[in-house]
Amino acid sequence: MSGIDQTWKIRPERTEDAEAVEALVAKVFGPGRFAKSAYRLREGVEPVAALSYIAVENGALRGSVRFWPIGVGGTPALLLGPLAVESDQRGRGIGIALMQEGIEEARSRGHTAIILVGDEPYYSRVGFAALPEESVTFPGPVDRSRILALALFDGALDSIKGEIVRAYPAAA
Ligand SMILES: CC(C)(COP(=O)(O)OP(=O)(O)OC[C@H]1O[C@@H](n2cnc3c(N)ncnc32)[C@H](O)[C@@H]1OP(=O)(O)O)[C@@H](O)C(=O)NCCC(=O)NCCS
Incomplete structure (x- = not known):
């Protein structure tokens, strides 16, 4: 959603934003986030600095997205998330805009594909779709229908098969 009432802006996360971003993520996801398989x-592992974005409005943090390097069956890929928008700021298009910014930057930097664990009806808005059953294994329990992927170039998902593991050696 964008229009004349859109006064928030997306910009790269800076070092000095980290504390506020972490506080937002803690508020939105609570302590239960540490128990999630994606965690x-x-x-x-550090997030990919060049792909961390925030939404700001009148100096206030409205939302944040980060991406982590992962490996899938030996192929480098990205994990999207956490994506968090302040609860009283939802439905303004901030979440989609944050993801679009990160996805475009990831594509322009030559990344292959992005994986996430989330609700398909939401993430399909930016192109994510469920992976074929049994094509990947996740480190820990996860609802398979929530493992979604987005190819950053044609055919990129052909190599997205196998075990999903923490950061590949040459994280960019
Ligand atoms: C999910 C979240 C990031 C969406 O942010 P947002 O800025 O409100 O999203 P947008 O404004 O870009 O999009 C809102 C639209 O998506 C829809 N939507 C939001 N969450 C959805 C979901 N889980 N499933 C389906 N649709 C969803 C809304 O209904 C709304 O639809 P509309 O445009 O038809 O009115 C935000 O609600 C949030 O921070 N939630 C808690 C944390 C979370 O679940 N993060 C994602 C997991 S990593």
Whole structure:
């Protein structure tokens, strides 16, 4: 959604934003986030700095998205998330805009594909679709229908098969 009432802006996350971003993620997801299987893939690994974006309005943080490097069956890929929007700011198009910015930047930097665990009806709005049954294995319990992927170039998902693991060696 964008229009004359859109006064928020998306910009790259800076070092000095990290504390506010982490507070937003903690507020939105709560302590339960540490128990999620996707969190296992982030543990001890830094997000891809060039793909972290925030939404700001009048100096206030409205939303954030980060991407983590992962490997899928030996192929480097990205994990999207956390994506978080302040609860009183939802439905303004911020979540979609944050993802679109990150996806375009990832594509322009030559990344292959993005994986996430989430609701297909929402993420299909930016092109994500469920992976074929049994094509990947996740480190920990996860609802398979929520493992979604987006190819950043034609045919990229052909190599997205196998075990999903924490950061590939040459994280960019
Ligand atoms: C999910 C979230 C990021 C969406 O942010 P947002 O800025 O409100 O999203 P947008 O404004 O871009 O899109 C809103 C639209 O998506 C829809 N939508 C939101 N969450 C949805 C979901 N889980 N399933 C289906 N549709 C969803 C809304 O109904 C709305 O539809 P409309 O445009 O037809 O009115 C936000 O609700 C949030 O932070 N939720 C809690 C954290 C979370 O679940 N994060 C995702 C998991 S990593």
